Amino acid sequence: MARKIASKTRPQARKTPPTGGISADASLAQAQKTAPYFKKLLADMHAHMQEGSTSTRETDYQGHHIVIETTYTVTVDGKPFNAGLGVTDGGRVYYHGMPNVGFDSAVDLMKAVIDRFADDFAGGGGQGHPDHKGAHDHENGGHDHGMRTARSRTTKNPKKGKTRRAARARR
Amino acid sequence: MAVRRNILTDAMSRQKFVRAAIALKAQFTGVTTVSLGIAGPSRPVSTWDRFVAWHSAVMGIAHSRPIFASWHRLMLRTLEQLMQQVLNDTNFGLPYWDWAADGQLSNSAQLASRLWNNDCMGSAASAPGAFTLAAFPVRLASNNAGMLVQVNRALQRTRGVGVSGISNPSLPKKASTAAALATLPYDTAPWNRNSSGFRNRVEGWNPANDLHNLVHIWVGGDMLPASSPNDPVFYLNHCNVDRIWEAWMARNGRTFLPTNTTSGAPVGFRLNDPIQSPFGPAVTSAQVLNVSGAYTYDTLAV
Helix, strand or coil, rough: CHHHHHHHHCCHHHCCCCCCCCCHHHHHHHHHHHHHHHHHHHHHHHHHHHHHHHHEEEEEECCCCEEEEECCEECCEECCCCCEEEEECCCCCEEECCCCCCEEEHHHHHHHHHCHHHHHHHCCCCCCCCCCCCCCCCCCCCCCHHHHHHCCCCCCCCHHHHHHHHHHHCC | CECCEEEECCCHHHHHHHHHHHHHCCEEEEEEEEHHHHCCCCCCCEEEHHHHHHHHHHHHHHCCCCCCHHHHHHHHHHHHHHHHHHCCCCCCCCEHHHHHHHHCCHHHHHCCCHHCCCCCCCCCCCCCCCCCCCCEEEEEEEEECCCCEEECCCCCCCCEEEEEEEEECCCHHHHHHHHHHHCCCCCCCCCCCCCCCHHHHHCCCCCCCCCCHHHHHHCCCCCCCCCHCCCCHHHHHHHHHHHHHHHHHHCCCCCCCCCCCCCCCCCCCCCCCCCCEEEEEECCHHHHHHCCCCECCCCCCC
16 A cells, blocks of 8 residues: 555656656657647647737836836737737847847837748738828938837827827827 | 767768758658647648647747756757657767857858758758758748748748848857856846846847847748747757756756745746656756766867
8 A cells, every 4th residue: 555655656756767857759649648738838828929918127226116017009001910029127129929039129020020921911001001101211310210109118008109109200 | 878069070960960850850640730739721740840839839938937948958858869769879969059159250151151051951041951842841830920820831041131120140159158157146036038147148138139049030030930940950059058058057066046945936937847848758957957867068168
């Protein structure tokens, strides 16, 4: 009886191979053992990508506590871009679709997304909002208009920010 | 026992790696897209492509988190053993790409590295060499929303072009690998992209777009999304990251943070938390800190 209990409490010890604990079995039977777990992970990952996200940065400075919440609302050719963007404490913008890149701005990030996934954006549009006469590339213009149209906001009300941006663009 | 060697200087490792990659790309064991939960018609998934699906599924777990190094060690050792099986060679060791050595060269010389010869990774944008569309089609890839979808196309690279805002980057430099070796401790709160410590440095978030991350950016194309294990270069990059981690541990001790008693440490990312594998039993980070019984590197000079 005692032996039975001991074997139940140490199943991993018997399975563990000698080489760093890692073994490799590409068989269908092994795949089926773990399929539900990885299917759920993949589904969770897809759901997470669709959710969007808010990044929160906090710091203390001269006795004051600063909290900055940043939410990105992005459209491409008028269609929502349904993948959450985040921002690091250092201000780098990232998203899980390109998990190894920290962009200077959300504008750069979206340009890279369109470059990498060109087929996903086939058909284009690219004329911007009809009222948005300033929908042009500012990379060589020496000012930061492009950054302001998509960069991090510190409001909890994305619609309010969007209205402000549109008004600024009209001006 | 496997010895992992420099792919640029060891012809045997280079030839075997290419041969084994193509063999695993063509190995089907009955796993299908449906059984993996991938949308679209049911199609067989090769062993190579199962690694693509695995990596995509754990994107939020295996990156920007403390188990970045240990998770990828598990992944690489798993692939190495499967390559040993198809090669019928238990001494085969995954080769590494010492990219910081190439990073010491001019940008044009980096592009001319022997790595990109057609007997190795191939130099064209669609990477023919051994990895032609016929022998090595990309079948699963992330779309812009990060979803894994079915495709049928050639492998893509943009070597040295970079991405918007990071144009024409150089590969990482030796000064960066040296700085990583001197960075202590292994990881720190908040255990993510904002952490100081070795893990976040070697991953390439602190400073941003350096070391591991910069290699993904430099190769570009299929190396950018979560489906980056499509490209065999992925494994050469991560084998070098693993070598740097091994060098760090040889210098600073086989330590890992957070432990299971570290206050506020996220569950699933601690020293003794299990890391799941679709190819075998789960292991913990503690179990893979010392793999000297499984493989070694020809040199830890990074």
